[in-house]
Amino acid sequence: MGIVWVAIIIGSLVLSFKKPFHFLFSNKYFKLLFLGVCLIFVIIEGVIVFQGIGFNTVNNCDYLIVFGARVRGETPSLTLKYCLDVAYDYLSKNPDTQAILSGGQGEGENISEAEAMKRYLVKKGISVDRLMLENQSRDTVENLKYSFRMIDISEKDLQWIITICF
Structure with missing residues (x-):
């Protein structure tokens, strides 16, 4: 997305000058190229959006990994609350699933993200026995690495899964 x-x-800077703007857009091949690039962009973005909409949840998983997000003091951020509400819904519908709450303690956080997530879910009624805390990770790769170690996935499988996730 950064490239876009x-x-x-750069396009805005170039087009802000009147002479290059007229030169480029007076050329019919440039117009076609510009429209083609815009069309390809819209198609790719549409595929990304509609794949997300058509996502089906798998039920009765053994484990659900919830990644941490910002905690303010001891309170989960709004983003983290949204994630935890989705996790709560899933855990409520799938009573045999255990959750791995993954997130370390960052700057300005009084407790780890994992601890904040545990407190939030327990307060909503999820049994503490179903929650596993991974509180060492600092980024998404470490979230996956440490979480998978907790459920005893081999390093070979771990690398494959991380490649698929990214």
């Missing part, structure tokens, strides 16, 4: 923003900024 850089292209927009």
Whole structure:
């Protein structure tokens, strides 16, 4: 997405000058190229959006990994609350699933993200026995790495899964 923003900024700067703007857009091949790039962009973005909409949840998983997000003091951020509400809904519908709450303690956080998530879910009624805390990770790769170690997935499988996730 960063490349798109850089292209927009450079394009805006180039097009802000009257002479290049008229030169480029007076050329019919440039117009076709510009429209083609815009069309490809819209198609790719549409595929990304509609894949997210058509996502089906798998029920009765053994484990659900919930990634941490910002905690303010001891309170989960709004983003983290949304994630935890989705996790709560899933855990409520799938009573045999255990949750791995993954997130370390960052700057400005009085407790780890994992601890904040545990407190939030327990307060909503999820049994503490179903919650496993991973509180060492600092980024998404470490979230996956440490969480998978908790459920005893081999390093070979771990690398494969991380490649698929990213």
